[in-house]
Every structure is written in structure tokens, then in C-alpha cells.
Amino acid sequence: MKKFGIKEVVATGIGTALFVVLTEVQIPLGVIPNTSLQPRAAVLAFLAAVFGPVVGGIIGLLGHALGDALFYGGVWWSWVFPDAIFGILVGLFVKKYQIKEGGFHGKNIALFNAVQVIANAIAWIVVAPVLDILIYAEPAKKVFVQGIFAFIGNVIIIAILGSLLGVGYTKIGAKSSSLDKED
Incomplete structure (x- = not known):
């Protein structure tokens, strides 16, 4: 496993x-509350x-939790954890995307988008609605519709x-990094 260093x-x-x-x-997606292009x-x-x-999971968890706390006055955990899961799932294929190496084109872009679609489906069509029901006793129909719209919005953006x-x-x-060690 790769070391978690200064760049990370x-x-x-x-x-x-x-x-x-x-x-x-x-950008609101329409008639479904709390869903938008973000x-x-x-x-x-x-x-x-x-x-x-690791970076994806931490950003998803901390970024969403802090954003909720600062802008909405409370944290909606059933939507925080899916962002962390999404970040982890997308990050699992870091070597395959070849972004740092300068090879992010063609098949690698297609792979990135296939992974993000699957990760979004898991996070927003499965995890978020289930957590909404378990944690907040939200109505199933409502949260699954919200989850589907969140999935669609995220996939597009x-x-x-x-x-x-x-x-x-x-x-x-990829050609130069300002985070390299100085001699």
C-alpha cells in the first residue's frame, strides 16, 4: 500500500x-427537494x-460534514457517509486512471466514468436512502426518489x-508538481 505522505x-x-x-x-434538479447538480x-x-x-474517503466525510455544519447548522449523516464511500470507491482505481502519469484519455476516461457511475449508484441509490430510513425514519419512497435524483445529478456533473x-x-x-521535495 502506498505511503500517506505530504502530497496526500x-x-x-x-x-x-x-x-x-x-x-x-x-443547480437545483427541479421538483425533488434537496437534490441538485453540485x-x-x-x-x-x-x-x-x-x-x-484514503484521500477520497476523508474529503467525502470531512468535507460533507463540515459543509453541512457550516451552511445548514447540522449534519445529515445519512448523506455524509455515502460521499465518503463514493470517494473510497473511486479512489480504489487510482492506478488505472493514469491521471498523474499523463495518461488520462480514451479508455481511462471511460473507466473513470464507469467507476463513478457504479460508485454513485451504490452511494446514492442504496446507502443514502437506507441510512435515511434507519437513522431518521424517513419515508422510503421519498428517500429513494431523492437518491435516484442525487445519483443522476452526480453522474452528470x-x-x-x-x-x-x-x-x-x-x-x-502531471508534467510538473509543485509539491516535490527541494534538494
Whole structure:
């Protein structure tokens, strides 16, 4: 297993801060309450794909919990844990995406999007609604509809913005890193 070093610590801190700041950047999906297109999902997916499951899990957990606490006055845990799970699942395939190595194109973009669709389905169509029912005794029909809309919104924003972040990083960031040790 890869060492959790300074790059991962910095990525976790910056990623968590970005996730929190982007909590209020939302485009509502319509008639379903509490569901929207959220760029923070793309940032989470991108950072998990670059730095792995530990960074993705921490950003999803801390970023969502802090964002909820700061902007909504309370933490909705049944939606915090799915973001952590999502970050972990996307991060599990970090080596296959080849973002850091400059190879994020074609098959690797397709793999990233296949993984994010599956991870989003697990997080938002299964985990979030089940936790809503178990923790908050929410009505099943309501939370499964919300989960499906959250899934759709996340898949769309990550497919577009997450893929663009990965392509941009692989073209620019993979060639040089400002986090290298100095001699």
C-alpha cells in the first residue's frame, strides 16, 4: 500500500476546503427537494482519482460534514457517509486512471466514468436512502426518489467537470508538481 505522505495530506486539506466552499454552489434538479447538480461531487471524484481511496474517503466525510455544519447548522449523516464511500470507491482505481502519469484519455476516461457511475449508484441509490430510513425514519419512497435524483445529478456533473479536471491535470499537472521535495 502506498505511503500517506505530504502530497496526500495537502490534497486532503485543500480538497476538504474546496468541498466545503462548494457546498453552496448548486443547480437545483427541479421538483425533488434537496437534490441538485453540485460541482463539489466532481472535485471529490477528481481528487479521489488522483490521490486514492484514503484521500477520497476523508474529503467525502470531512468535507460533507463540515459543509453541512457550516451552511445548514447540522449534519445529515445519512448523506455524509455515502460521499465518503463514493470517494473510497473511486479512489480504489487510482492506478488505472493514469491521471498523474499523463495518461488520462480514451479508455481511462471511460473507466473513470464507469467507476463513478457504479460508485454513485451504490452511494446514492442504496446507502443514502437506507441510512435515511434507519437513522431518521424517513419515508422510503421519498428517500429513494431523492437518491435516484442525487445519483443522476452526480453522474452528470462528474462526467463533465470531473473528466475535464482529470484531462486538464494529466496535460498540465502531471508534467510538473509543485509539491516535490527541494534538494
